[in-house]
Amino acid sequence: MKRKTMGNVLTYIILLLASIVALIPILWTFHLSIKPESLLYSLPPVWKFKPSLEHYVKVFTYYPFAKYILNSIIITTVSTLITLAVSFPAAYSIGRFKTGGGNFSFWVLSIRMLPPIVFAVPMFLLMQSYGLLDTWWALILVYLTFNIPLAVWILKSFIEDLPVECEEAAMLDGCSRLKAMIIITFPLIAPALIAVAILNFIFSWNEFLFALILTFTEARTVQIGVAEFVTGYAIIWGAIAAAGCIAIIPTLAFTMLARRYLVRGLTMGTVREEI
Amino acid sequence: MFMTSFWEEIGKDKTVKYLLIIPVIVALVGVVIYPFAYSIWLSLHDVTIMNYFHPPFSGVDNFVRVFSDPFFWNSIRVTFTYVFLATVMELLLGFLLASLMNRNVKGTAVFIYPLIAPLALSPVVVGLMFRMGLNRLYGPISYYLNLLNLPRNLLSDVNTALLTLVAIDIWQWTPFVFVILYAGLQALPKEPFEAALMDGASGRQRLRYITLPLLKPVLAVAIIFRIMDSFKTFDIVFILTKGGPGKSTETISIFIQRMAMVQGNVGLGAATTLLVLVLITVLTQVYVKYFSLGEKKR
Numbered sequence: 222m223k224r225k226t227m228g229n230v231l232t233y234i235i236l237l238l239a240s241i242v243a244l245i246p247i248l249w250t251f252h253l254s255i256k257p258e259s260l261l262y263s264l265p266p267v268w269k270f271k272p273s274l275e276h277y278v279k280v281f282t283y284y285p286f287a288k289y290i291l292n293s294i295i296i297t298t299v300s301t302l303i304t305l306a307v308s309f310p311a312a313y314s315i316g317r318f319k320t321g322g323g324n325f326s327f328w329v330l331s332i333r334m335l336p337p338i339v340f341a342v343p344m345f346l347l348m349q350s351y352g353l354l355d356t357w358w359a360l361i362l363v364y365l366t367f368n369i370p371l372a373v374w375i376l377k378s379f380i381e382d383l384p385v386e387c388e389e390a391a392m393l394d395g396c397s398r399l400k401a402m403i404i405i406t407f408p409l410i411a412p413a414l415i416a417v418a419i420l421n422f423i424f425s426w427n428e429f430l431f432a433l434i435l436t437f438t439e440a441r442t443v444q445i446g447v448a449e450f451v452t453g454y455a456i457i458w459g460a461i462a463a464a465g466c467i468a469i470i471p472t473l474a475f476t477m478l479a480r481r482y483l484v485r486g487l488t489m490g491t492v493r494e495e496i
Numbered sequence: 497m498f499m500t501s502f503w504e505e506i507g508k509d510k511t512v513k514y515l516l517i518i519p520v521i522v523a524l525v526g527v528v529i530y531p532f533a534y535s536i537w538l539s540l541h542d543v544t545i546m547n548y549f550h551p552p553f554s555g556v557d558n559f560v561r562v563f564s565d566p567f568f569w570n571s572i573r574v575t576f577t578y579v580f581l582a583t584v585m586e587l588l589l590g591f592l593l594a595s596l597m598n599r600n601v602k603g604t605a606v607f608i609y610p611l612i613a614p615l616a617l618s619p620v621v622v623g624l625m626f627r628m629g630l631n632r633l634y635g636p637i638s639y640y641l642n643l644l645n646l647p648r649n650l651l652s653d654v655n656t657a658l659l660t661l662v663a664i665d666i667w668q669w670t671p672f673v674f675v676i677l678y679a680g681l682q683a684l685p686k687e688p689f690e691a692a693l694m695d696g697a698s699g700r701q702r703l704r705y706i707t708l709p710l711l712k713p714v715l716a717v718a719i720i721f722r723i724m725d726s727f728k729t730f731d732i733v734f735i736l737t738k739g740g741p742g743k744s745t746e747t748i749s750i751f752i753q754r755m756a757m758v759q760g761n762v763g764l765g766a767a768t769t770l771l772v773l774v775l776i777t778v779l780t781q782v783y784v785k786y787f788s789l790g791e792k793k794r
Contacts, residue, residue: 228599229599229601229602232596232599232601232604233601233603233604235592235593235596236593236596236597236604236607236611237607239593239607239611240607240610240611241610242667243610243611243613243614243667243671244610244613246622246625246626246629246667247613247614247617247625249625249629249636250621250625250628253628261634262633262634264634264639265639266634266636266639303523306519307519307520307522307523308520310515310516310517310519310520311516311517311519311520311521313516314512314513314514314516314517315517317513318509318513320513320514320516320517321517325517327780327781329520329524330780331776331777331780331781332524332528334720334724334776334780335728335772335773335776336727336728336730336748336749336772336776337728337730337749338728338730338748338749338752338753338769338772339535339752339769339772339773340528340531341752341753341756341757342535342538342752342756342757342762342765342766342769343531343532343534343535343538343766344531345756345757346534346538346548346762347530347531347534349548350549362526362527363527365523365527366527366528369520369523369524369527373520398508398509398512399512423616426618427617427618427619427620429618429619429620429730429731429734430730430731430734430749430753433734434757444618444620444621447618447620447621447624448620448624448735451624451627451735456627456628456631458628458634461624461628462628465621465624465625468618468620468621469616469617469618469621472616472617472618473613473616473617475616476612476613476615476616477609477612477616480608480612483612483615483675484675484676484679487615487672487675487676487721488676488717488718488721491717492676492679492680492713492714492717494679494680494682494683494714495679496608496675496678496679496682
């Protein structure tokens, strides 16, 4: 039994160390964001000081960071709503009737596998010719390319897990298929819709490449806002740290909240176990 | 009379199932098929920033030029090195952490939160975090490396730049493999392990003959997603090195971005994206079919 105790202690220590390694860069960035400007570049690095909020104030007063946050919220929300509206019926159809067979759903999955740069080149020119560059719509539409495959696959996995009997009972009572889908399946699948919305939010919020090439000033998102503090002349550490912390708070919070669905979400519903 | 038969027709399953996927098809035609068709057209024309809309037809010229561009092959090599190193390390570390977590030692459950935290961060913030940390003059990482007499200019050295990027990828995405394998391990049936213990199987034997075979479907998912996602890597490289020093960290995504966006050779960029598309499609199809991902396992 002594060997087992040793093993347990070792397990604990390794997991503790791994947790520290995972957290240190995040904590360091937060630490940096509340460090007074005068101490930012001191060597050796100063670890103890009186915290200050000056960088947060600066980010919101000297830079249009608030506008970037608003842009990001609007873009992610609208893109998510469109995604859910088109994906739920499709997921129902594929989940219940295997519409299009394996090939169609695998094709949808393979879109998720493509590098975004593949879309970037044609999208830039198309958005330019439709006059959508630097507007919310450019990113709302482009984000559908990864949001829809994610939503269809996750919702499909939830619908497959749902017993068919509930709908069949309703249909025996005279419901049409569509009505059964709306009044029986939809409410049962509501938690999944929320999970998908959260995952869509995380992926759209964190997106960088399309935001970089399709927006310039008006429709810039949070991620670009953070990266903008790297200028040709200097890297503004305090502002990057403060803006970076603001940018990661919502996704961190949502990840922890949606923990149950994290594995399903990350694997597009192909692994259904919860943690 | 007509109306009733119309609604009856719509009510039938075989009609409904097609009606329901129409919206998604319309959306995907708009944001996926159409841009791709356009990409094919672009790749067959000599498109530069000077003549976006009426470029001269150039046939397979762009493809020939891509294939004869040594930087293209360099970017393929860099990408495959990155994908291979990152995926292998993430699998090993992720499996180790998942197995340890799966021992359900008292007090370790809380570690799940820090261990999934890196997953939530945007690649931009991760990139900038490490860019500051590795800053040659003021970064704490390079400061402490210097105290230990280790090389400090990790990102500006051709020999270490790519490895540093891989290390950052490992930091952020080992948690991905970890959560998937942990979920998979927790769902494994207990009986085979008990039976094996009764028969006196060693730890290694149980791993080799029970855990790994049972975990295969979940492992397959973790592997394909990590391969595809690390293949895509753009943000981190763009933020940290933009492909440099030299071209030592120029992944395929950075290569295309440089071609099309920086140098304005849109036709060449489009041709390269199509080559990538073919490569990825073949890989996914083979892999997905081979492991029959997403099939209901009951």
